[in-house]
Amino acid sequence: xxxxxxxxxxxxxxxxxxxxxxxxxxxxxxxxxxxxxxxxxxxxxxxxxxxxxxxxxxxxxxxxxxxxxxxxxxxxxxxxxxxxxxxxxxxxxxxxxxxxxxxxxxxxxxxxxxxxxxxxxxxxxxxxxxxxxxxxxxxxxxxxxxxxxxxxxxxxxxxxxxxxxxxxxxxxxxxxxxxxxxxxxxxxxxxxxxxxxxxxxxxxxxxxxxxxxxxxxxxxxxxxxxxxxxxxxxxxxxxxxxxxxxxxxxxxxxxxxxxxxxxxxxxxxxxxxxxxxxxxxxxxxxxxxxxxxxxxxxxxxxxxxxxxxxxxxxxxxxxxxxxxxxxxxxxxxxxxxxxxxx
Numbered sequence: 103x104x105x106x107x108x109x110x111x112x113x114x115x116x117x118x119x120x121x122x123x124x125x126x127x128x129x130x131x132x133x134x135x136x137x138x139x140x141x142x143x144x145x146x147x148x149x150x151x152x153x154x155x156x157x158x159x160x161x162x163x164x165x166x167x168x169x170x171x172x173x174x175x176x177x178x179x180x181x182x183x184x185x186x187x188x189x190x191x192x193x194x195x196x197x198x199x200x201x202x203x204x205x206x207x208x209x210x211x212x213x214x215x216x217x218x219x220x221x222x223x224x225x226x227x228x229x230x231x232x233x234x235x236x237x238x239x240x241x242x243x244x245x246x247x248x249x250x251x252x253x254x255x256x257x258x259x260x261x262x263x264x265x266x267x268x269x270x271x272x273x274x275x276x277x278x279x280x281x282x283x284x285x286x287x288x289x290x291x292x293x294x295x296x297x298x299x300x301x302x303x304x305x306x307x308x309x310x311x312x313x314x315x316x317x318x319x320x321x322x323x324x325x326x327x328x329x330x331x332x333x334x335x336x337x338x339x340x341x342x343x344x345x346x347x348x349x350x351x352x353x354x355x356x357x358x359x360x361x362x363x364x365x366x367x368x369x370x371x372x373x374x375x376x377x378x379x380x381x382x383x384x385x386x387x388x389x390x391x392x393x394x395x396x397x398x399x400x401x402x403x404x405x406x407x408x409x410x411x412x413x414x415x416x417x418x419x420x421x422x423x424x425x426x427x428x429x430x431x432x433x434x435x436x437x438x439x440x441x442x443x444x
Contacts, residue, residue, distance in 0.1 A: 107394060107425040108148040110134030112401040113174030117152050122261045127164040128156055131340060133178030140185060142225050149178045157192060164261060168198040169342035170326040184224045190244035197252045197327060200238045204279045207251055215284045252327050254352045268352025269328035269344035278325040295403045304411035317345055318378035337364060339388060341372035346381040353387050360386050368392035375405020385416040398426045
């Protein structure tokens with residue numbers, strides 16, 4: 103099995119390829135921002151290369167997971183669908199929690215801010231004045247989607263793999279339906295870089311009895327699909343932008359806790375390393391030495407250095423992996439490597 107964390111700018115895009123019986127199969131989790139597929143000046147991104155490679159090899163995207171509505175996760179996929187009329191022929195199955203299906207589940211009116219359209223040739227799927235086709239209709243007409251809500255506690259057996267869904271729970275889906283509003287900035291929210299504070303200072307602060315973790319409250323991230331993927335020998339943890347309390351709840355529901363930890367090959371750290379999305383409680387339930395952060399460190403102060411400190415405070419043997427080598431990340435890693443924590 104090969105798992106590639108694509109250079110998704112400030113977003114997420116993960117390509118999993120593996121051999122199942124005699125055939126090769128592919129899972130794509132999110133597609134980063136629009137430029138991941140192709141920029142407005144026609145510069146092709148890594149998502150474009152992956153799609154064309156799968157097409158060249160006469161394979162398919164056997165499962166496309168769209169974790170939630172934020173542009174830094176779904177933008178590249180929607181630009182691809184807008185630009186490529188043959189895209190639907192390459193996709194076999196989609197996981198996506200649509201506003202229409204959530205409204206149906208709770209028997210309430212739809213939230214029109216959750217509507218997404220496929221607009222032929224458009225770069226921006228939010229503001230284009232052209233008339234398009236509703237995303238849900240596109241998926242149904244091309245037999246890509248069953249309309250099933252992907253929610254906490256669900257289990258799936260696909261392609262010789264097992265999937266255990268940790269997030270979202272019922273509460274986060276209801277909040278998405280009631281409170282979600284289109285934002286002026288569709289990209290990941292956050293704050294300024296906190297690199298100036300030492301890891302030791304962060305660790306000392308968080309070890310004090312009075313320290314309280316603060317969880318993020320954005321409803322879109324709270325609705326993020328997060329899950330465990332398992333093959334016969336390993337477990338992998340993909341957290342999207344999920345809220346840590348929901349992930350902990352999901353892990354508990356599957357029998358994992360501090361006394362019965364999840365042994366994972368790696369953890370894809372939630373929300374690009376935000377300090378509000380990785381709690382001590384979550385870290386204590388997951389046993390791994392590999393923590394992967396998807397971010398180019400150019401927007402909104404992510405990843406937070408406090409998150410790095412929290413990880414190594416919990417696990418002195420931790421290895422932190424990034425999908426970029428940007429100067430800000432190198433600065434962060436140098437401080438991390440110089441810190442005498444082993």
